[in-house]
Amino acid sequence: MSTQHPIEKQEFTITVYTENQIGLLNRIAIIFSRRKINIESLNTSPSEIEGIHRFTILIHETEEVVRKVASQIEKQVEVLKVYYNTNEDVIWQEMALYKVPTDVIAEKALVERLLRENGARAVVIRKDYTVFETTGHREETENLINVLQPYGLIEFVRSARIAIIKGSEGFHRKLQEFEKREPGHDVVENEYLNKGDKVFTM
Amino acid sequence: MNLMLTKEKQAPELLDKVKTISGAEALLIALLEEEVDTIFGYPGGAIMPIYDALYDYRDRLNHILVRHEQGGIHAGQGYARSSGKAGVVFATSGPGATNLVTGLADALIDSTPLVCITGQVFAHLLGTDAFQETDIVNITTPVTKWNYQVTDASEIPDAVAKAFHIARSGRPGPVLIDIAKNAQIQKFDFKGYTSCKHIRSYRPKPIVRQEYIQQAAELINNAKKPFVLWGQGVMLGSAEQEFKTFIEKAGIPAAWTIMGAGALPSDHPLNVGMLGMHGNYGPNVLTNECDVLIAIGMRFDDRVTGRLDKYAKQAQVIHLDIDPSEISKNVKATVPVWGDCKETLPMLTELIEATAHTEWLEKFRRYEQEEIKEVIQDELFPATGEITMGEVIQQLNELTKGEAIVVSDVGQHQMVACRYAKLNHTRSNITSGGLGTMGFALPAAIGAKFGALDRTVVAVIGDGGFQMTLQELGTIMQSGVDVKILILNNQFLGMVRQWQELFQDKRYSFVDITSPDFVTVASGYGIAGKSISEREGLKEALQEMLSHKGSFLLEVMVTKENNVFPMVPQGSSVSEIRLK
Numbered sequence: 079m080s081t082q083h084p085i086e087k088q089e090f091t092i093t094v095y096t097e098n099q100i101g102l103l104n105r106i107a108i109i110f111s112r113r114k115i116n117i118e119s120l121n122t123s124p125s126e127i128e129g130i131h132r133f134t135i136l137i138h139e140t141e142e143v144v145r146k147v148a149s150q151i152e153k154q155v156e157v158l159k160v161y162y163n164t165n166e167d168v169i170w171q172e173m174a175l176y177k178v179p180t181d182v183i184a185e186k187a188l189v190e191r192l193l194r195e196n197g198a199r200a201v202v203i204r205k206d207y208t209v210f211e212t213t214g215h216r217e218e219t220e221n222l223i224n225v226l227q228p229y230g231l232i233e234f235v236r237s238a239r240i241a242i243i244k245g246s247e248g249f250h251r252k253l254q255e256f257e258k259r260e261p262g263h264d265v266v267e268n269e270y271l272n273k274g275d276k277v278f279t280m
Numbered sequence: 281m282n283l284m285l286t287k288e289k290q291a292p293e294l295l296d297k298v299k300t301i302s303g304a305e306a307l308l309i310a311l312l313e314e315e316v317d318t319i320f321g322y323p324g325g326a327i328m329p330i331y332d333a334l335y336d337y338r339d340r341l342n343h344i345l346v347r348h349e350q351g352g353i354h355a356g357q358g359y360a361r362s363s364g365k366a367g368v369v370f371a372t373s374g375p376g377a378t379n380l381v382t383g384l385a386d387a388l389i390d391s392t393p394l395v396c397i398t399g400q401v402f403a404h405l406l407g408t409d410a411f412q413e414t415d416i417v418n419i420t421t422p423v424t425k426w427n428y429q430v431t432d433a434s435e436i437p438d439a440v441a442k443a444f445h446i447a448r449s450g451r452p453g454p455v456l457i458d459i460a461k462n463a464q465i466q467k468f469d470f471k472g473y474t475s476c477k478h479i480r481s482y483r484p485k486p487i488v489r490q491e492y493i494q495q496a497a498e499l500i501n502n503a504k505k506p507f508v509l510w511g512q513g514v515m516l517g518s519a520e521q522e523f524k525t526f527i528e529k530a531g532i533p534a535a536w537t538i539m540g541a542g543a544l545p546s547d548h549p550l551n552v553g554m555l556g557m558h559g560n561y562g563p564n565v566l567t568n569e570c571d572v573l574i575a576i577g578m579r580f581d582d583r584v585t586g587r588l589d590k591y592a593k594q595a596q597v598i599h600l601d602i603d604p605s606e607i608s609k610n611v612k613a614t615v616p617v618w619g620d621c622k623e624t625l626p627m628l629t630e631l632i633e634a635t636a637h638t639e640w641l642e643k644f645r646r647y648e649q650e651e652i653k654e655v656i657q658d659e660l661f662p663a664t665g666e667i668t669m670g671e672v673i674q675q676l677n678e679l680t681k682g683e684a685i686v687v688s689d690v691g692q693h694q695m696v697a698c699r700y701a702k703l704n705h706t707r708s709n710i711t712s713g714g715l716g717t718m719g720f721a722l723p724a725a726i727g728a729k730f731g732a733l734d735r736t737v738v739a740v741i742g743d744g745g746f747q748m749t750l751q752e753l754g755t756i757m758q759s760g761v762d763v764k765i766l767i768l769n770n771q772f773l774g775m776v777r778q779w780q781e782l783f784q785d786k787r788y789s790f791v792d793i794t795s796p797d798f799v800t801v802a803s804g805y806g807i808a809g810k811s812i813s814e815r816e817g818l819k820e821a822l823q824e825m826l827s828h829k830g831s832f833l834l835e836v837m838v839t840k841e842n843n844v845f846p847m848v849p850q851g852s853s854v855s856e857i858r859l860k
């Protein structure tokens with residue numbers, strides 16, 4: 079977890095493990111919108127466990143606010159667990175697609191070099207246009223826009239962030255605990271509160 | 281409440297053979313299985329199959345026809361608050377369903393268990409702007425603990441089971457099930473009803489951490505000036521006895537939020553009064569003097585804390601709550617005690633030393649003396665002048681002896697009722713706390729009476745708020761329910777007028793409200809009534825209201841421009857509370 083001062087806003091990746099339930103996206107989204115927090119990106123996908131969904135939400139906020147938001151998300155009936163992490167705690171990627179006129183690329187060797195340098199891979203090559211793909215951090219995908227803009231970038235799109243939590247051992251063990259009707263006392267659920275040493279302070 | 285959840289229940293006659301029944305009938309069977317006896321509702325096109333099935337269940341399910349769905353849901357809330365059971369409300373789609381929204385918001389913020397059933401258009405019409413179609417699931421998402429749309433009859437038993445489990449367990453709240461008309465009509469193989477006791481993604485009760493209990497006990501044992509604040513959580517957890525044992529052993533003065541009023545009798549020696557904006561003098565001032573603040577089942581609403589950055593900064597805070605998201609939300613907890621206070625309080629009681637904090641308690645009593653001298657004496661026992669709201673409540677106390685359920689609406693009369701009503705029993709103060717919904721009291725009182733038939737229910741209402749839901753007099757008339765309606769008429773939207781007087785140079789902007797002759801209105805509904813404006817007749821009139829067989833409306837004309845004091849002005853610290 080971040081050692082930065084909690085008053086400072088920074089990027090947080092919120093990972094939410096959920097049941098697959100219609101309407102849950104709205105339930106989660108309004109927790110941000112009621113506080114007027116902008117969701118920078120949001121991704122839903124399967125998780126390491128069949129039938130369990132994983133939301134990856136990126137926001138720019140103070141840790142204090144993120145903590146409160148996370149506990150309000152976790153409170154939703156169909157939400158299993160919420161984690162929030164700073165950028166140091168996660169491995170993340172975003173994917174971007176770029177559509178450019180094929181003739182420009184064919185004519186200009188420079189463009190081809192730039193694409194290669196930026197790790198772009200051609201997904202589709204047609205007579206009229208070519209679609210490239212890159213994967214990386216925001217700065218990397220952004221970089222290529224600037225590079226391609228002068229050569230007639232026709233379309234651009236970037237995916238939401240997806241992220242793996244460095245310190246996570248996956249959700250399998252936790253799920254087993256959740257499935258027990260009477261969770262045992264060894265189950266430590268309130269790990270938010272584990273930060274202080276003797277008397278808890280946040 | 282929790283007992284009901286652990287009971288393993290399945291209708292035995294349904295186990296041996298699968299029955300083919302309609303979704304509507306399955307709903308009613310499910311309600312019976314959940315021990316529902318009363319439903320507040322209003323029919324309409326999209327819920328007609330359910331009402332048709334209800335026709336055959338009239339002997340087992342007491343359906344109260346309200347006059348407006350908002351009245352229905354507030355009645356459901358009143359029922360839940362007085363009985364401790366979940367309130368059940370029926371409404372049709374579209375306007376019927378949207379009329380529930382205020383009540384849902386009220387029930388969510390005040391943690392009231394409700395199961396609302398709305399009819400919905402046929403599933404194949406969803407999304408087509410069909411007649412009376414509204415997207416009620418999305419509309420109510422922010423104001424429900426959980427909601428769900430049923431489009432196939434076979435989903436009904438499990439959805440209802442889940443709904444009751446979620447509404448009642450953990451921190452209770454309202455849930456809504458929206459049932460498409462085709463699912464109500466559709467026949468399916470009903471295999472019997474199984475109540476829900478576990479949802480894997482839902483943990484209503486956080487696990488109690490012994491180390492925090494120990495830390496809390498240590499803080500309490502070393503405290504010189506400990507102070508307990510309690511809220512409705514004590515009642516929701518049915519932990520009144522555990523709470524009393526705890527404060528008595530620790531000898532700690534305890535003050536209540538309006539939602540917590542009554543969990544400890546008003547005259548208990550450790551009960552030092554009400555917290556918050558119009559709370560008592562001592563509890564507010566001494567919040568900023570105590571060394572350990574123990575908050576139990578309360579959520580530090582801004583009406584309780586006043587200015588947060590000047591709130592109990594000197595104190596170590598122990599917060600007991602079942603909802604982890606409440607801990608350190610507004611006031612940072614030094615020691616968080618997650619869990620059901622029915623479990624955590626006895627654990628804490630065991631570890632604390634038996635003491636008395638006589639001098640510290642005395643300090644509260646000294647502030648109380650000052651408040652009596654400066655405020656209470658004149659409010660409760662005025663010798664001359666017009667009737668005050670406080671003296672009405674005082675006279676009522678003398679007659680009910682604290683045995684009645686007091687339901688209050690929103691405004692000055694609410695603060696006066698909550699401050700001064702004598703309460704001997706738990707679940708006896710029913711008011712709209714978190715949302716402050718005018719129009720709550722009349723329908724909530726109806727529901728409260730159905731939830732506690734053996735008790736006297738007095739609804740204390742302002743002349744403004746009464747006019748928001750007075751159509752429910754029709755519900756009283758038709759159901760014959762016995763509710764005592766006490767209107768404190770100051771001919772103003774009093775609480776707003778008070779703010780305009782104190783903070784806006786008496787610029788009385790649209791707070792002068794004209795009322796009909798309430799007694800005549802009541803008589804139009806066949807309800808007996810009386811209006812008085814003289815002190816001499818007050819007690820007799822109250823006695824007449826209380827001893828009247830059936831409902832009675834008593835209007836008391838009170839002094840027009842009285843203010844409720846003490847008051848913590850908005851944006852001020854609790855210790856800056858004003859006595860005038």
Ligand SMILES: Cc1ncc(C[n+]2csc(CCOP(=O)(O)OP(=O)(O)O)c2C)c(N)n1
Nearest residue numbers: 691692693716718742743744745773774775
């Ligand atoms: C539905 C709703 N609308 C507006 C308000 C704002 N409000 C709070 S108190 C109040 C005045 C209430 O007047 P009345 O019912 O006559 O009671 P009094 O304060 O005079 O005792 C108003 C308008 C509210 N709480 N609820």
